[in-house]
Amino acid sequence: MLFEVQGLSKRFGEIAALSDVSFHVRAGEVLGLIGPNGAGKSTLFECLAGVLPCDSGAVRAHGQSIGTAERPSILFYVPDSIAPWAAQSLRWALDYTIGFFSGRPELREEVVAQLDLGDLLRRPIGALSKGQLKRVLLAIGLLTRQPALLIDEPFDGLDLRQTREVAAGLRAHAARGRTLFLSIHQIGDAARICDRFVLLSNGRVRGEGTLPELAAQAAARDAAGSFASLEEVFLALT
Amino acid sequence: MRRARSPAWKRCFLRSPKPAFLWLLEKEWRELVVSRAWWVLLLAMGPLVGVSFMSAVRTYAEVSGLNGTAAGVGEALSPLIGVWAPTFSACELAAVFLLPFVAIRLVGGDRQNGTLKLELQQGMSAFGLIAAKTMVVLAGWLVAMLPPLSAILLWRGYGGSVYAPELATLISGHVLNAGLTIALGAAMASVAEHPSTAAILTLSVTVGTWILDFVGAIQGGWWEHAAGYTPAALVAEFQHGLVRLDSILIAIVLIVTGLGLAAVWMRLGTPSHRRLYESMGVAALSASAIFGCTLVRGSWDTSESRSNSFPVADERALGQIHEPLRVEVHLAPEDPRRLDLEHRALSKLRRILPNLHVTYVSATSIGLFEQTSAGYGEIWYRLGNRKAMSRATTEEGVLEVIYSLAGINPPKEDEAAVYRGRPLAVEPRGAGAVFFGFWPGVVVIGAILVRRRFQ
Secondary structure (H helix, E strand, O other): OOOEEEEEEEOOOEEEEEEEEEEEEOOOOEEEEEEOOOOOHHHHHHHHHHOOOOOOOEEOOOOOEOOOOHHHHHHHHHHOOOOOOOOOOOOHHHHHHHHHHOOOOOHHHHHHOOOOOOOOOEEEEHOOOOOHHHHHHHHHHHHHHOOEEEOOOOOOOOOOOHOOOHHHHHHHHHOOEEEEEEEOOOOOHHHHOOOOEEEEEEOEEEEEEHHHHHHHHHHEEEEEEEEOOHHHHHHHOO | OOOOOOOHHHHHHHHHHHHHHHHHHHHHHHHOOOOOHHHHHHHHHHHHHHHHHHHHHHHHHHHHOHOOOOOOOOOOHHHHHHHHHHHHHHHHHHHHHHHHHHHHHHHHHHHHHOHHHHHHHOOHHHHHHHHHHHHHHHHHHHHHOOOHHHHHHHHHHHOOOOOHHHHHHHHHHHHHHHHHHHHHHHHHHHHHHOOOHHHHHHHHHHHHHHHOOOHHHHHHHHHHHHOOHHHHHHHHHHHEEEEEHHOOOOOOOHHHHHHHHHHHHHHHOOHHHHHHHHHHHHHHHHHHHHHHHHHHOOOEEEEEOOOOOHHHHHHHHHOOOOEEEEEEEOOOOOOOHHHHHHHHHHHHHHOOOOOOEEEOOOOOOOHEEEEEOOOOEEEEEEEEEEEEEEEOOOHHHHHHHHHHHHHHOOOOHHHHHHOOOOOOOOOEEEEEEEEHHHHHHHHHHHHHHHHOOOO
């Protein structure tokens, strides 16, 4: 196990965005954080990355609590809908990522090829389309060195072909030992790429495990139901 | 095919890891040069300095006897007061109305576009992040100071004299003032969610310091004391070539406080209530440090005219006084005689006599209706058990009373040491072309080239 999350809660005034969220993340797996819009996925990622304060709860690794300041040693979070260094070229942004974040220069060419960014290297990030920007954010995340990479909505803005190619690329990185924790609201996309799932709804974890494990949990609740797909499992558990 | 190998020095250089802070500095610099706010600042500096410089040189020329006017004498013909203070006042304007937007753009922009969420994960301290931004904005400010610096070259070209220490003091004052503005802008950009809110807050604080100046001038007392440390008062001292250690230390404390607050509020992952407590801690530390700084003595008069000092012989004579000298001034804060007394005598006396205690006594702020009151306008001097009264507010009048009280023979005036001024009766030739043509042209071309490079 790479790290575990215990009893994480976060409120925005009267609204409970996260309530006693607990789960664990295994090394080298692709873990999907599945939930509808407003389930608290982004809030959970921001709390884990330490860019949003949580009200209670802990992140633990090897039996020890990992404080906010130490989180960058184990995980890196790529937010959704951001446009960093908008006036700078993609080429420079990748160099900066490797330099500033002590990233992995040996992966630069591979990541550029995997995400089809070769033709965009000279263009300013602010001039890119939504899908292109998403691929840039993925590249930034993949070039970092932390063992776990948290990506908020990795397929948002990508077309079907790009989604499949990006999913294959992410799996390749996971196969080499990188742990990926992906927040996905499209359940079909999640089913294609993830090894295990954390189901989140209304800020609460409704289930955690592989598809067969989740299906078993759903069947325990509703013996008459059919739970062949992740969609059916999700609907049954949330 | 065999690959061409790059030279050994280049391979070595490429392999050497650049520290994260240098990467950050490079990024901030690149962000600065693409920000419109900075280019607008640069563009505005040319005409602002041009108007100030040309007007100052013309006035200076008239006082020097151009077109048949009577030649001036003494301090009126000090280039520091006659040319450089008004020319560099453009920097003061720009620091108040333009520079905050450059700082806010650089600090608040990262928060707006989400960059901060990424960069906070690098592990670098928030103070490191804000320090890099400050250094870059300060470098940007130094570039913006090129027009007034080019005015120095023009002045030399006209045959004008330049006294380096006083110019260095003036420039340092404006750099320090810019530091205060940057720190304030950074703090507000970090505290506020939106850059426009930060801009309003920054300007509000600036207006607040102006109100403090105004209240200090009317109320006197502690208000006047506090007003002596506002950015405007700081710049005014440097404009006269006066370097006061307490003012510099307080400015540095305020800059560090602003950057500290910016760093506290930049840490998005820290709960708001904790950031609030930390801010209160920073403010308390800052207040203590400022109080400590007000106790620090030490000042230097770098002006060629020694406009902040008594003549050397008088300073030597005053140095023989070791007893505490108490001065009780019965003049209202807005009475022009009080300003005369303060600027012509007491401010100079404070620099020489560490045991000087000045008390102002008045029933009103303007003193208009106190004129007929008994004792109004009197200035009482007490040295040991001797005391004397005078109504003189001139340097000579004040010194005469003090010498008489101390039983010291007034030194003879050293004619050779008297500053006779640096008259120069010339028109500001070529200044219009430099500040209204060349500089804006360079800025516009620079902006276009940078824009092309980045897009």
